[in-house]
Amino acid sequence: MIDFRYHLVSIVAIFLALTVGIVLGTTMLQDPLLNTLQSETSQLREQSEDLRAEKDVADQINAGDDQLVGAFAGEMLxxxxxxxxxxxxxxxxxxxxxxxxxxxxxxxxxxxxxxxxxxxxxxxxxxxxxxxxxxxxxxxxxxxxxxxxxxxxxxxxxxxxxxxxxxxxxxxxPRDAPADGEDAEERExxxxxxxxxxxxxxxxxxxxxxxxxxxxxxxxxxxxxxxxxxxxxxxxxxxxxxxxxxxxxxxxxxxxxxxxxxxxxxxxxxxxxxxxxxxxxxxxxxxxxxxxxxxxxxxxxxxxxxxxxxxxxxxxxxxxxxxxxxxxxxxxxxxxxxRPNDSPESDEDSGADPDADSE
Known part of the structure; x- marks a missing residue:
């Protein structure tokens, strides 16, 4: 006949087996898992540092470009x-x-x-x-x-x-003033x-x-x-x-x-x-x-x-x-x-004949 002592021993055995399994599992898997995570973290850190360095270089180039454009903006505009x-x-x-x-x-x-x-x-x-x-x-x-x-x-x-x-x-x-000989009522x-x-x-x-x-x-x-x-x-x-x-x-x-x-x-x-x-x-x-x-x-x-x-x-x-x-x-x-001297009026104002041949 199965008594209480049997049930108690069975329960203890079950928990003991679980404990041994957890200990063995963590011991065997801990090192490979940690090594993998550490390796991936190191790679990500290196990539982040590379990207930060590239950004710093790009920022410096952009700043230099702005200085160059600023220096020659007067001539360009x-x-x-x-x-x-x-x-x-x-x-x-x-x-x-x-x-x-x-x-x-x-x-x-x-x-x-x-x-x-x-x-x-x-x-x-x-x-x-x-x-x-x-x-x-x-x-x-x-x-x-x-x-x-x-x-x-x-x-x-x-x-x-x-x-x-x-x-x-x-x-x-002015825009709303009628031209000579034009009826004001005819204008829009x-x-x-x-x-x-x-x-x-x-x-x-x-x-x-x-x-x-x-x-x-x-x-x-x-x-x-x-x-x-x-x-x-x-x-x-x-x-x-x-x-x-x-x-x-x-x-x-x-x-x-x-x-x-x-x-x-x-x-x-x-x-x-x-x-x-x-x-x-x-x-x-x-x-x-x-x-x-x-x-x-x-x-x-x-x-x-x-x-x-x-x-x-x-x-x-x-x-x-x-x-x-x-x-x-x-x-x-x-x-x-x-430029002002590029306009047609500049030739008329100067009295020069734009069609005349230079001698």
Whole structure:
């Protein structure tokens, strides 16, 4: 008959066997397992050190490249934007140093920045699109705007007051002044820049800096330092890309309007703008026809942005930088400098006959 003592001995034997098995198992497997883990850790540490060394070398080379570009920037940018007026339109969240660096390079190239517009979060809020559309209509003052969504129409209206029309480049008369012998009623009514810009400012949609109403030759649009927040919930419904940011769509609509009005526009940002959801990433995904630069904020990137402005004024466009879909790091061929004595008027003013043979 099996009694309690038998059960107790059996249980003790079982636990003793388990203990012996664990001891034997750990003793036999401990050294090989530890050796393998130590070897893999050592390899990973060596790889990490190699990558860190490569990064340090790359950083030093990049710093040297920036110093080299900075040393020759004056020669590279000389007369590239002579007499050109560039108005800056910036999205919320633009880096101050990026803006200041680009402004300095534009002036170094002979251009001027009469002023800039800072868009507000309210402007880009999709829930405010109806208000943007209504205000655009109120400020149109009888001027017919193209059809489209709120931001396309607002962009067309802003383009009319920011960009100098072609006839202003040839005549010194204001755009809304009738020419000799022309009935004022026959001319298409023009928008009042101060009224339009003031209306958008009072509506909390933008902020003016400088003399923005002084008509410009070209618009430089600046992307935010960090991508806009992606759409969520109801905002994403009906959008082609559920992860797209509503702010991107609004800024790109404005940029397309500036591009159409001026025959070109430039959208510039730092490398963060080509990350997932970035403004330039979306512009290139949509195969935008205006010029883009994704390295602004660095020494070489600022120089490339000014060269991009120069080719845009000369009727060319492209995508430059390091992101997907770029044509090159910088325009190729480079733009030709525009010097005052290269203009046709210089020959007339000097009294020289451009067709006369030199003796």
């Amino acid at each position: 000389a007369d590239q934007l002579t007499g050109a007026r560039i108005v800056v339109v910036e999205a919320p969240g633009v880096d101050d140093e990026l803006r200041a660096g680009l402004t300095s390079r534009i002036e170094q190239a002979g251009g001027t920045v009469p002023g800039r517009l800072s868009l507000t979060d309210k402007f880009l809020d999709p829930e405010q699109s109806a208000f943007v559309n209504e205000l655009t209509d109120q400020l149109a003052e009888g001027v017919e705007l193209p059809r489209g969504n709120a931001y396309e129409r607002a962009g067309a209206e802003l383009a009319q007051v920011l960009i100098a029309p072609e006839e202003d480049a040839e005549d010194e008369e 009514p023009a928008l009042d820049p101060e009224a339009v810009l003031g209306g958008f400012a009072e509506g909390g949609l933008l902020t003016q800096h400088g003399d923005v109403a002084q008509r410009a030759d070209l618009v430089l649009v600046l992307a935010p330092a960090e991508p806009f927040a992606a759409a969520a919930g109801e905002q994403a419904q009906g959008m082609e890309d559920d992860t797209a940011a509503p702010g991107n769509a609004a800024v790109l609509a404005l940029t397309r309007a500036f591009d159409a009005a001026a025959g070109g526009a430039v959208l510039a940002g730092g490398t963060s703008s080509i990350e997932a959801g970035g403004l330039l990433a979306q512009a290139r995904a949509e195969e935008a026809g205006f010029t883009t630069v994704d390295t602004a904020g660095s020494t070489s990137g600022d120089v490339v942005t000014v060269l991009a402005l120069a080719i845009t004024l000369q009727g060319r466009s492209g995508h430059y930088g390091i992101g997907e879909g770029v044509d090159n790091y910088l325009p190729d061929p480079l733009p030709q400098p525009t």
